[in-house]
Amino acid sequence: xxxxxxxxxxxxxxxxxxxxxxxxxxxxxxxxxxxxxxxxxxxxxxxxxxxxxxxxxxxxxxxxxxxxxxxxxxxxxxxxxxxxxxxxxxxxxxxxxxxxxxxxxxxxxxxxxxxxxxxxxxxxxxxxxxxxxxxxxxxxxxxxxxxxxxxxxxxxxxxxxxxxxxxxxxxxxxxxxxxxxxxxxxxxxxxxxxxxxxxxxxxxxxxxxxxxxxxxxxxxxxxxxxxxxxxxxxxxxxxxxxxxxxxxxxxxxxxxxxxxxxxxxxxxxxxxxxxxxxxxxxxxxxxxxxxxxxxxxxxxxxxxxxxxxxxxxxxxxxxxxxxx
Numbered sequence: 250x251x252x253x254x255x256x257x258x259x260x261x262x263x264x265x266x267x268x269x270x271x272x273x274x275x276x277x278x279x280x281x282x283x284x285x286x287x288x289x290x291x292x293x294x295x296x297x298x299x300x301x302x303x304x305x306x307x308x309x310x311x312x313x314x315x316x317x318x319x320x321x322x323x324x325x326x327x328x329x330x331x332x333x334x335x336x337x338x339x340x341x342x343x344x345x346x347x348x349x350x351x352x353x354x355x356x357x358x359x360x361x362x363x364x365x366x367x368x369x370x371x372x373x374x375x376x377x378x379x380x381x382x383x384x385x386x387x388x389x390x391x392x393x394x395x396x397x398x399x400x401x402x403x404x405x406x407x408x409x410x411x412x413x414x415x416x417x418x419x420x421x422x423x424x425x426x427x428x429x430x431x432x433x434x435x436x437x438x439x440x441x442x443x444x445x446x447x448x449x450x451x452x453x454x455x456x457x458x459x460x461x462x463x464x465x466x467x468x469x470x471x472x473x474x475x476x477x478x479x480x481x482x483x484x485x486x487x488x489x490x491x492x493x494x495x496x497x498x499x500x501x502x503x504x505x506x507x508x509x510x511x512x513x514x515x516x517x518x519x520x521x522x523x524x525x526x527x528x529x530x531x532x533x534x535x536x537x538x539x540x541x542x543x544x545x546x547x548x549x550x551x552x553x554x555x556x557x558x559x560x561x562x563x564x565x566x567x568x569x570x571x572x573x
Contacts, residue, residue: 250534252566253280253542254558255319255462256303259289260481260548263298263306269551270307274314276559281307282319282350282462282542287326287358290484291505292498296548301335308343315346319462319542320419320437322354324372326362329379330404333386336414337406345412349383350437350460351376352419355493357501369493373428374398380416380432387413417460421489423448435460438538439489446537461538463529464517466546467554471520474546478517479510482546486512517546521557523565531569 254273256266270281285300304316316339323332336349353372360366367375378396385392386406394401418433420426426445430436430452436459438445450456464482468474483505484492495501518525526543533541543562545554 250530250538250566250569251279251540252530252563253282253315253317253460253540254278254555255542255544256281256283256307257544257548258284258296258298258300258303259286259294260296260546261551262296262548263303265548265551266298266303267306267310269555270314271310272552272555273558274311276555277563278314278543278558280315280317280540280542281311282317282460283307285318285321285358287361288498290357290492290498290501291481292502293480294548301339304339304347305342308339308346311343315348316343317348317417317460318350319460320350320352320417322359323351323379323383324354324375324398325359325364326354329382329399330386330401332379333383334406336383337387337409340410340412340414341408345410348415348417348435350417350419350435351380351433352437353425353493356496357492357498360496366494366496370424373425376418377428377432380418380429383416384432415457417458420445420449426452434458437461439463441532441536441538443536450537458539459537460540460542461533462542462544463533464544464546465526465529465554466517466519467521467526467557468519468547468550469521469553474519474521475510475514477547477550478519479508479513482517483508483513486516523561526562527565527569530566534569 286297323329340347356366375398415434417435417437418429419437435457436449466474466478484501
């Protein structure tokens with residue numbers, strides 16, 4: 250299982266994200282993924298720079314690591330024709346190191362354009378149309394489209410990379426997999442659920458990568474790590490069915506007001522030790538995931554974590570991979 254690093258735009262400004270990306274490459278991570286938010290989950294996180302601008306800078310400042318959106322939503326805040334152009338450009342800037350990760354989005358980020366928030370089945374239909382448009386533009390030449398949700402009028406990508414941008418789709422169950430697997434190369438999911446991997450493989454002649462993501466909160470002081478994880482990451486306790494619906498950071502603060510620090514510590518490895526992180530990562534490997542992106546909670550606690558990852562965590566996770 251390949252181990253990646255998450256550039257979490259909700260918890261750091263753009264210059265720090267680029268700096269962290271360079272340090273993560275030097276630490277030995279195989280790939281780097283970026284969230285794409287207009288709002289942080291909680292006000293305590295404090296940031297939300299434009300992910301695509303950051304990725305362009307990261308592409309120029311790194312040399313080896315693969316890059317990826319984890320994930321962007323091409324159905325409301327961005328038109329899919331614009332996402333196709335952005336993805337092609339980052340692929341060129343990165344010398345073919347980019348994967349376009351897409352999902353059906355969260356109200357938190359998409360409500361800002363004032364188009365309302367459709368139910369999940371409609372969002373999946375919109376995402377399927379968006380992927381058809383993105384594929385059509387990646388094919389080259391002029392492209393027209395007239396669907397139920399999107400129109401494209403004589404669009405063309407004038408700067409296309411020689412290597413087509415791979416696409417990963419975020420899924421959570423049978424409905425999303427059946428609709429999106431035929432349109433994507435790779436699977437994206439946040440839960441170490443073997444059923445997701447099996448359902449995905451059943452839909453694909455070539456199953457591709459299965460890319461997970463896992464938060465950790467490293468700190469020399471475990472109590473400080475637990476408190477920081479509670480302050481900045483308690484939103485994750487609600488699960489994606491809830492998290493996709495709430496509209497702003499104030500709503501997430503209210504919805505998680507009764508979450509205790511121990512509740513967060515029970516779901517996120519916290520503290521200075523390697524073993525809890527390795528145990529949590531092993532669940533993804535056992536479920537069939539090929540890739541796992543680590544999130545270090547706390548924008549101002551990246552340097553210590555990256556040193557820890559270089560010296561202790563990545564070698565330990567390599568051993569888990571060899572065991573598998």
